Amino acid sequence: MLNYARQTLKKVPSFQELLQGKMGSAKEEINVDVLVIGAGPTGLGAAKRLNQINGPSWLIVDSNETPGGLASTDTTPEGFLYDVGGHVIFSHYKYFDDCIDEALPNEDDWYTHQRISYVRCKGLWVPYPFQNNISMLTKEDQSKCMDGMIDAALEGRVANTKPQDFDQYILRTMGSGIADLFMRPYNFKVWAVPTTKMQCAWLGERVAAPDVKKVMYNVIHNKAAGNWGPNATFRFPARDGTGGIWIAVAKTLPESKTRFGDHASVTKVDADGKRVTLKDGTVVNYQKLVNTMAVDSLVQLMGDKELTTLSKGLFYSTTHVIGVGIRGERPERIGDKCWLYFPEDNCPFYRATIFSNYSPYNQPQKDVKLATQQLANGSKPSSSEPQEGPYWSIMLEVSESSMKPVDVKNILKDSIQGLINTEMIKPEDEIVSTYHRAFDHGYPTPTLEREGVLTKLLPSLLDKDIWSRGRFGSWRYEVGNQDHSFMLGVEAVDNIVNGAVELTLNYPDFVNGRRNVERRLVDGAQAFSQIRAVE
Known part of the structure; x- marks a missing residue:
């Protein structure tokens, strides 16, 4: 059990320092029971739970001025909002729902949408998920996909081994037709690694396994499958975009226990001495550490050569987020679409989000006057005078890795051309705003080597009283959504304080398989007993 002594100590300057006039540079030293590094959803989940318990002393630090981490939102000079990738709120946890509803409690704080999502394939818009909607393809492609699906179903009946990688999983559940037409090219564009180099334990509810009979029925009757x-x-x-949620959550915490900004960047982690040094020289002594920065970065700051070498077995991709703001009424061909998938090589992006459809406040209002920067085909506009809207916007995502290089210099131009190639925009459309930002750690890739690294790395850190959690803190994409990430922080704190089981980290299939089941923290033991009952 933690010693809940609360104290903040100031370093007393030495006589020599006083003589040298260095009194003003004396550094602060802080003692806390729990230090939280990072104010993304995981760090804020940990801080929220610590504040609710009102037991251990704690502090949360982040190098950014505003909280949110990889769930933050940027605003362009012209007034267009873009998230760090495609984020929406759907939840597996009542506790998560309660916390964000406390932060944004009013009915007009939210919009609720029915997902309208498609895959762009050979000039067609195929409803998502692709494998359930091959009825929308040409007869030739329908035949190829059905042949592969039937072969896969027959093979699955006699197979006595599990798939060894993601590629084998695709072939066994969907067949070669869907694999070649969509799953292989699309997943390479997303993950920036071939499907043969990825494991399949992460899949859970993220990839729909098709029902052959239903798919065949829909092909015969030319019907689309329902939402999945x-x-x-x-x-x-x-x-304020997705980032506005986390800014609001952070405002429910005591300001005295938060330190945000470049001065709060972590420059050194002394795991043995349980001391963290910040950029401004502040030293934080802790008993327990909840880390949410990328675990490969953490072990480097620790100066631990063995763990640093181990962490090099983890693979990730960089995400380029590109935004295009356009003048004019939203085209009928775009309609109420939410996000769209692009497996083909006629565009660099793997996903496009019609960000203006999520909220009317994600772009400038109609009466705002903006100048046209360029036409979509790259030519100069006939007039440089600012004009009124209306406006709409598209957010694009492009992945990059050592296995999938990107022409960063031309990525914006190539993306706009990709929008023309896929008939998302027309060559003469007026572009009034553009945005591009790269996020070095974008996707934590579930490679074949991942579990071998994590089963050694995370316990080694835990032995040093470091709970490394979050999208890149624990490197498990299958529990990397906002609700998962938040609860990873909450459950880490509960484990620190009372030894509660960390369900999300250790039992991802359980938490993903019981959507909307109320999991109050006091019911942790009951939830764990449910897991044991179904194992």
Whole structure:
């Protein structure tokens, strides 16, 4: 059990320092029971739970001025909002729902949407998920996909081994037709590694396994399948984008226990001495550490050569987020679409989000006057005078890795051309705003080597009283959504304080398989007994 002594100590300057006039540079030293590094959803989940318990002394630090981490939102000079990738709110946890509803409690704080999502394939818009909607393809492609699906179903009946990688999983559940037409090219564009180098334990509810009989029925009757998946209905904040949620959550915490900004960057982690040094020289002594920065960065700051070498077995991709703001009424061909998938090589992006459809406040209002920067085909506009809207916007995502290089210099131009190639925009459309930002750690890749690294790395850190959690803190994409990430922080704190089981980290299939089941923290033991009952 933690010693809940609360004290903040100031380093007393030495006589020599006083003589040298260095009194003003004396560094602060802080003692806390729990230090939280990072104010993304995981760090804020940990801080929220610590504040609710009102037992251990704690502090949360982040190098950014505003909280949110990889769930933050940028605003362009012209007034267009873009998230760090495609984020929406859907939840597996009542506790998570309660916390964000406390932060944004009003009905007009949110919009609720039915997902309208498609795959662009050979000039057609195929409803998502692709494998359930091959009825929308040409007869030739339908035949190839059905042949592969039937072969896979027959092979699955006699197979006595599990798939060894993601590629084998695709072939065994969907067949070669769907694999070649969509799954292989699309997943390479997303993950920036071939499907043969990825494991399949992460899949859970993220990839729909088709029902051959239903697919065949829909092909014969030329019908589309209904909505599938946990995000078929989702919420989005009315104002300030996804980042606005986490800014609001942070405001429910005592300001005295938060330190945000470049001065609060972590420059050194002394795991043995349980001391963290910040950029401004502040030293934080802790008993327990909840880390949410990328675990490969953490072990480097620790100066631990063995763990640093081990962490090099983890693979990740960089995400380029590109935004295009356009003048004019939203085209009928775009309609109420939410996000769209692009497996083909006629565009560099793997996903496009019609960000203006999520909220009318994600772009400038109609009466705002903006100058046209260029036409979509790259030519200069006929007039440089600012004019009124209306406006709409598209957010694009492009992945990059050592296995999938990107022409960063031309990525914006190539993306706009990709929008023309896929008939998302027309060559003469007026572009009034553009945005591009690269996020070095974008996707934590579930490679074949991942578990071998994590089963050694995370316990080694835990032995040093470091709970490394979050999208890149624990490197498990299958529990990397906002609700998962938040609860990873909450459950880490509960484990620190009372030894509660960390369900999300250790039992991802359980938490993903019981959507909307109320998991109050006091019911942790009951939830664990449910796991044991179904194992």
